[in-house]
């Protein structure tokens with residue numbers, strides 16, 4: 001059989017040019033989507049005037065139409081186009097205020113004198129049972145009646161609904177935020193007090209804040225007694241059953257020994273919170289241990305830290321403590337080139353090398369590097385995910401401390417766009433590597449019937465579309481719940497990512513790369529960059545249309 005002719009240098013150049021052009025376009029689509037997310041007007045009014053009118057008419061019977069909104073306030077007009085009232089949503093200010101699992105949007109209806117006539121429920125991403133409880137509670141909805149608009153920005157002590165405290169409090173905070181109250185999305189607003197650290201530092205007379213958020217120094221007559229780390233100020237949010245806990249860790253002056261921990265508050269459920277608070281108070285299992293020991297030991301196995309029946313809440317506390325210590329240690333390691341970052345860059349660099357060179361296809365290299373990736377995932381916890389990308393798009397990001405993650409993301413997005421090689425999925429991703437290793441150790445490997453396989457491979461694309469659509473709709477849904485990656489860094493704390501991780505890994509023993517093929521939206525995004533590298537596909541057209549839709553959402 002004659003050997004196929006090698007492509008001429010001219011053809012080769014043409015193909016390369018096509019690949020680069022398409023790669024640039026596809027990468028541009030992703031960057032444009034991120035830019036659109038960033039540019040989304042935060043104070044836009046998405047309410048339909050017809051809905052506003054319908055929901056306001058019971059309180060303002062004379063209203064026959066809703067006019068154009070100014071500053072988010074819809075004028076309610078009578079038959080002579082005279083203003084007989086006003087209505088406004090608590091969004092977008094309330095969108096960041098989470099109840100048990102999401103934010104809620106209310107409609108505030110005012111009379112012509114700008115005093116509250118009624119407050120109505122519009123929508124909620126919170127848990128159904130809690131929302132229903134609040135919706136059925138009349139005193140909750142009537143607490144604002146007759147109040148002037150100017151009074152609403154003072155949060156005070158709102159009436160909350162027993163059994164749905166977080167949902168109702170989040171709604172009330174949303175009302176206050178809509179009318180100017182600051183910090184309503186901060187659930188633990190109180191500053192650290194001497195009383196909070198009296199057990200560990202009985203003689204303390206002063207607490208000072210360091211330059212790094214969440215790290216405090218405790219003093220007695222200008223002598224440093226120790227350091228206190230506070231989870232809510234360090235942005236650490238290990239969740240229990242339904243909410244985060246505000247935990248402190250007290251360290252010796254040299255920062256090497258844990259003097260004890262404290263429990264300032266929690267948004268988790270009773271009675272678990274009380275159980276853990278008592279346990280922390282009377283049997284602080286961390287006290288006296290070195291920081292290195294706490295970080296090294298398997299705290300799940302420590303009976304002194306676990307209260308029967310409250311393991312999620314307790315685990316949240318334990319994980320918060322460990323994460324605080326990890327971050328503090330990273331800070332302490334100074335501004336040089338910390339070992340963690342060095343390891344991360346080495347891991348990424350080797351991954352890129354074996355991903356673009358033929359040597360990476362050798363079974364021993366492939367499996368050896370897969371084991372390294374799994375170890376990197378477990379120790380570093382850095383992965384490219386939709387939660388991370390959408391978060392960067394919405395909120396931007398700081399460079400400090402995330403350079404390895406930036407390098408990882410750049411390697412995942414840029415290399416495939418220009419080489420056609422998906423180095424992240426094929427080599428680097430720890431979750432993909434874990435599936436590769438699981439597949440190798442399984443006795444028997446199955447393949448789905450072609451039709452079922454074809455149908456299921458659509459799931460990652462649909463999930464990807466759903467995530468980005470929800471992001472553009474500012475849904476407030478935690479996108480980490482769509483993927484398993486959070487579990488690699490935070491452990492089995494949040495149920496949904498942990499369940500996706502477990503099911504995906506178990507399936508990988510029988511179905512090769514099961515989660516990659518049938519579940520992963522990040523994998524779909526990276527496939528978009530590499531599939532048909534020299535030919536325009538239907539996906540490119542759909543992507544262009546979606547960017548137009550995103551742009552119109554930004555501009556209109």
Ligand code: SF4
Nearest residue numbers: 425429432516520523
């Ligand atoms: S498809 Fe998802 S899980 Fe699989 S390797 Fe790619 S990013 Fe990782």
